[in-house]
Amino acid sequence: MDHNCIFCKIANGEIPAKTLYEDEEFRVILDLAPATKGHALILPKSHYKNLYELPDETAAKVMKLAKKMATTMTEKLGCDGFNIVQNNNEVAGQTVFHFHMHLIPRYENDNQRISWNPLEMTQDELEAVKKQITE
Ligand code: 5GP
Ligand code: ZN
Numbered sequence: 001m002d003h004n005c006i007f008c009k010i011a012n013g014e015i016p017a018k019t020l021y022e023d024e025e026f027r028v029i030l031d032l033a034p035a036t037k038g039h040a041l042i043l044p045k046s047h048y049k050n051l052y053e054l055p056d057e058t059a060a061k062v063m064k065l066a067k068k069m070a071t072t073m074t075e076k077l078g079c080d081g082f083n084i085v086q087n088n089n090e091v092a093g094q095t096v097f098h099f100h101m102h103l104i105p106r107y108e109n110d111n112q113r114i115s116w117n118p119l120e121m122t123q124d125e126l127e128a129v130k131k132q133i134t135e
Pocket of ligand 2: 006007009046047
């Protein structure tokens with residue numbers, strides 16, 4: 001646990017939050033400034049700065065928990081869809097540097113957008129990127 005980290009304190013119960021789920025390794029809380037009704041965050045109780053630091057085993061458990069939470073929340077909230085979002089580093093929009101996964105219920109006409117401006121790429125450009133990643 002990092003004593004300067006707000007999510008360490010929340011995950012470990014030192015600072016209160018609206019908890020939707022808790023087990024030995026994780027706490028799922030409502031986001032204080034939600035994108036939509038029910039916007040929640042999965043927090044590991046151990047401090048990992050981001051996805052790069054997350055152990056494989058924890059990463060697998062996070063995805064399994066995300067699926068379980070999305071299923072329950074969809075049933076209970078009656079939302080029409082769901083976004084899973086996870087930001088790493090400032091350039092990608094991370095503001096709290098303790099790994100977390102956003103669970104964002106989506107509703108018809110919720111007036112929110114999780115989007116990007118699509119780039120135009122030729123097949124050659126795509127091929128060059130593929131090579132850069134895979135070779
Ligand atoms: P990020 O931008 O790092 O991916 O997301 C951080 C999220 O944490 C934001 O959606 C923000 O509203 C939420 N957040 C920041 N501080 C607190 C807090 O003290 N309590 C809760 N429940 N959420 C927080
Ligand atoms: Zn932390």
